[in-house]
Amino acid sequence: MNIFIHEIKANFKSLVIWSAIIGLLILIAVSKFSAFAGDPETLKILDTMPKPLLDAFNMQAFNLTTVSGFYGLMFVYFTIMGAIAAAMWGSGIISKEERDKTVEFSLVLPVSRNRVVTAKALAALVNCIAMVLITWGISIVAVQSYAPDGKFYSFLVMEMIAMFIIEMIFLAVGLLLGCAMKQFKRSGSLAVAIILVTYFMYVLIGMENDFDFLKYFTPFKYFDAVALFNTGRMEPLYLALSAVIVVGCVAGAYWTYNRRDLYI
Amino acid sequence: MNINIFRYEFRARRKSVLIWGGSLAALILLFFSIFPGFAGQAALVDELMKKFPPALLEAFGMSRLNMASVTGFYSIIFLFAQICLAIQAGNYGFGLVSIEEAEWTADFLLTKPASRVQILTSKLLAAFASLTLTNLVIWISTFLAIALFSDGREVDMNAVILMLLSVMIFQLFFLCVGLVISLIVKRIRSVTPYSLGLGFGAYILSAFSGIFGDVALEYITPFKQIDPAYIAEHGSFNTPLLLLNIGITVISLAASYWLYLRRDIKAAV
Numbered sequence: 001m002n003i004f005i006h007e008i009k010a011n012f013k014s015l016v017i018w019s020a021i022i023g024l025l026i027l028i029a030v031s032k033f034s035a036f037a038g039d040p041e042t043l044k045i046l047d048t049m050p051k052p053l054l055d056a057f058n059m060q061a062f063n064l065t066t067v068s069g070f071y072g073l074m075f076v077y078f079t080i081m082g083a084i085a086a087a088m089w090g091s092g093i094i095s096k097e098e099r100d101k102t103v104e105f106s107l108v109l110p111v112s113r114n115r116v117v118t119a120k121a122l123a124a125l126v127n128c129i130a131m132v133l134i135t136w137g138i139s140i141v142a143v144q145s146y147a148p149d150g151k152f153y154s155f156l157v158m159e160m161i162a163m164f165i166i167e168m169i170f171l172a173v174g175l176l177l178g179c180a181m182k183q184f185k186r187s188g189s190l191a192v193a194i195i196l197v198t199y200f201m202y203v204l205i206g207m208e209n210d211f212d213f214l215k216y217f218t219p220f221k222y223f224d225a226v227a228l229f230n231t232g233r234m235e236p237l238y239l240a241l242s243a244v245i246v247v248g249c250v251a252g253a254y255w256t257y258n259r260r261d262l263y264i
Numbered sequence: 265m266n267i268n269i270f271r272y273e274f275r276a277r278r279k280s281v282l283i284w285g286g287s288l289a290a291l292i293l294l295f296f297s298i299f300p301g302f303a304g305q306a307a308l309v310d311e312l313m314k315k316f317p318p319a320l321l322e323a324f325g326m327s328r329l330n331m332a333s334v335t336g337f338y339s340i341i342f343l344f345a346q347i348c349l350a351i352q353a354g355n356y357g358f359g360l361v362s363i364e365e366a367e368w369t370a371d372f373l374l375t376k377p378a379s380r381v382q383i384l385t386s387k388l389l390a391a392f393a394s395l396t397l398t399n400l401v402i403w404i405s406t407f408l409a410i411a412l413f414s415d416g417r418e419v420d421m422n423a424v425i426l427m428l429l430s431v432m433i434f435q436l437f438f439l440c441v442g443l444v445i446s447l448i449v450k451r452i453r454s455v456t457p458y459s460l461g462l463g464f465g466a467y468i469l470s471a472f473s474g475i476f477g478d479v480a481l482e483y484i485t486p487f488k489q490i491d492p493a494y495i496a497e498h499g500s501f502n503t504p505l506l507l508l509n510i511g512i513t514v515i516s517l518a519a520s521y522w523l524y525l526r527r528d529i530k531a532a533v
Contacts, residue, residue, distance in 0.1 A: 014457070021465060029472055077468050084464060088457040096453065188456040192351060200291065200344055208298045
């Protein structure tokens with residue numbers, strides 16, 4: 001419990017900064033949206049555009065003049081920010097002890113290594129939940145002036161759940177890296193590499209159908225904003241895949257941390 | 265300029281340069297390898313796009329993308345290379361002097377018979393040399409990719425070379441801005457969150473203004489100041505924005521020297 005509280009306090013500033021960035025993003029985007037809101041001219045032209053073109057620019061079938069369509073377009077940016085923050089928290093929260101040379105201190109406390117990992121993982125989890133809630137709250141406030149309908153709110157809930165699951169995946173991967181890497185510096189670099197590679201895969205899939213098989217490897221493709229909007233539910237296959245990744249990485253984190261030699 | 269510090273700093277980044285350079289070369293070659301198949305489809309799309317009113321295409325940032333041309337396609341790849349470059353240069357900038365303080369070696373370094381100006385200059389030059397090596401990799405892999413995959417299509421070499429020339433300006437921006445931020449904040453414990461936040465934040469801002477066609481934001485993000493799509497279309501830089509970019513770099517650099525010379529260095533007790 002003490003470790004948990006300590007970590008929450010230590011990560012508070014980082015949470016504030018990430019939330020401020022995402023809040024700024026939403027405010028800027030919503031202010032730009034005012035140019036499109038309810039403008040039938042834009043809608044008419046978008047309707048006549050060929051589908052491959054819309055696909056290439058990731059504007060599939062969204063009605064940009066409604067708040068929902070606009071938020072569908074924003075989805076991928078939310079998830080990128082969430083994924084980066086979660087991966088950084090996950091990989092940092094374990095490995096920073098070795099960087100700051102405090103790891104011997106925390107491990108001589110009368111708690112098992114399992115409990116150290118649990119407390120730290122929970123603290124990072126709380127941060128992720130807080131980030132999603134803040135994104136959600138700011139979104140609801142920011143779009144008030146466009147009088148969104150009921151469907152928007154349920155769509156927003158779906159988006160936020162999807163964002164949360166993606167955060168979970170990157171948090172779990174980050175935790176595993178933090179526990180498994182012998183050198184603390186590597187966990188951060190590898191987390192960067194994973195984020196970049198998965199994001200580039202996401203882009204590549206959008207550009208060329210031949211790379212469709214990559215969709216299982218990039219969490220950014222697990223939740224498609226269009227499908228979320230149209231069907232209102234997530235694909236069970238990807239939910240299961242996400243669960244497997246999260247459980248597998250967390251189990252791996254515990255397993256490696258218990259066998260870990262400390263580098264100090 | 266102190267040759268020992270330079271050599272030490274340059275060697276410390278050798279592995280990092282190898283990894284970034286290798287990944288960038290792979291990125292460029294892999295993305296370019298889909299060009300021949302892509303160009304056929306894209307030509308159809310480009311035909312269709314000509315029918316839409318230019319004002320609307322402009323609003324969606326599509327007017328400039330001619331994906332069936334080698335340069336148009338390369339400008340997309342180049343954007344992704346820019347994200348990597350931003351993070352790499354940001355890493356070096358944020359870590360340039362802050363790592364010494366995080367690892368408690370700053371006081372050791374400062375007892376050496378070298379002035380702070382010399383130290384900062386040597387470190388900056390070493391980081392710049394590492395970035396230039398990466399830059400070189402991009403030049404080589406770009407020409408290689410064009411030679412291998414351009415499918416016999418005409419290439420606007422002028423625009424490609426302008427993009428490649430912009431790499432150095434782009435790197436220096438993130439190096440200097442990262443450095444000045446690391447000197448403004450009290451202490452940086454870990455470099456990656458900062459450089460990722462700066463790099464991706466700037467990229468997402470520019471992606472927004474691409475989708476929603478606003479102008480106000482173009483001025484602050486280097487991804488717009490040096491926009492590959494703009495270069496591909498016009499065959500020239502957007503000069504005022506480029507000058508703004510260089511201006512920010514120069515101001516950050518000057519401020520870094522000013523701050524570093526006056527910095528209170530925390531030492532391990």
